[in-house]
Amino acid sequence: MHPRLRQALVWTTAVAACIGVFALYLQPHFLVTLADQIWACF
Numbered sequence: 001m002h003p004r005l006r007q008a009l010v011w012t013t014a015v016a017a018c019i020g021v022f023a024l025y026l027q028p029h030f031l032v033t034l035a036d037q038i039w040a041c042f
Contacts, residue, residue: 024030
C-alpha cells in the first residue's frame, strides 16, 4: 500500500472515531449511563 494512501486512511479513521465519540457526548442519556457506570466502580 502506498504510504500516502495509508496515512490518509489512518487520519480518516481517527477523525471518524473522534466525530463518533463527540456525537455520543451530545446525547444526555448516554452521559447519564456513562456516569452511572463510572460511579458503580467506586
